[in-house]
Amino acid sequence: MRGTLALSINASWNVLNFRRGLVSALREAGWHVVALTPADSYADRLAEIDVEHVPVAIDSAGLSPLADLRLLARYRRLLKRISPAAYLGYTAKPNVYGSLAAQALGIPVINNISGLGTAFIDRGPASLVLPLLYRLALRRSATVFFQNPEDRDLFIARKLVPEARARLLPGSGIDLARFAPTVAERAAAELFTFLLPGRLLWQKGVREYVEAARLVRREAPETRFQLLGFLDVANVSAVGRRDVDSWEDEGLVEYLGHTDDVRPYFAAADCIVLPSYREGLPRSLLEGAAMAKPLIATDVPGCRQAVEHEANGLLCAVRDPRALAEAMLAMIRTSSERRAQMGEAGRRRVERDYGEETVIEAYLQALDDALTHRPSR
16 A cells, blocks of 8 residues: 545535546555545445545535635644545536645645636636635645636636646547447437536526537427436526526426436437537546547637537537527438548547547656645655
8 A cells, every 4th residue: 555645526416427447546556545526416425436535515506715724624624534645626616625624734635626617717806716716725735737729828827726736638438448439329219419517507508508418409409308317406607497497487497407328318318519608628428439439529628628619529619509509400410421421520529639548647747746846844
């Protein structure tokens, strides 16, 4: 046993679904992994992947300075007790307050900025405060991973992270054996189906997706529009259940709920859609591409790394339902042979650039680098 590693993220589900391969590799390398996540409905399942769970209450949507100071003290107390060799931070508050607590205890920190979120998309109090907190928290990190060059360059330009410590990472890595093209062909008589998977947030382009559905139905009424993902999440940009119910009542969309296994839903769809305002590197698009599905996404950071226009999918203007509808109609009118070619191109792209092994190797190297220059406590 090499020692203990602590990782923290705002949902246990994220560890189980997005970090399973990394955790497995860390354990194979001799590490005991401790997850500091909320005591949510998925926390008990962390034992399935041999991860020790230490509960930490994280109010992801909260803006109270007093509550955040309590979170910082909570992190410091827990990390002092756990005494890990290194701390891995994901999502905003674990990246800020967990990092500050770890650094105060002399614990090396590796951060992952998987996306910039609402604070960097819309103007508001958080858009002023969060960059300052990032500058404070990331200045002593051993490595800060970014998932697209635009996010990395933005943080460097605004002096939120030292350039020498900023590295690119190809997302969270896709298990190419698990996310593979399906063998069975879909029946030709089935309705053409678009699927938007992910947390139901306005910034994911849910409103534009619904408005585009209205426009597309005028010319292609026999089209299905599906939503798949967590509803009523703790986020200031969360879509409300009442909105989804009204869209379903109107017959515009079909809400599929949330799932621990997206593959059957991806397999049943003709095209995966993500009209997001900005992303780190959207896993849903990479998973869809790995399953040889054509994609539609907005031409924004993160999405444009996953979608090469007219190669493995189509890009359209952001926050523009009409542009999204035009892309959808173009996809419907594209021959099944051409859509299959797009899917095959997407699969090759994921195999080349976004396999899980690349991410695991990057983390193992970052850990070696961090522990070689470990600060004294």
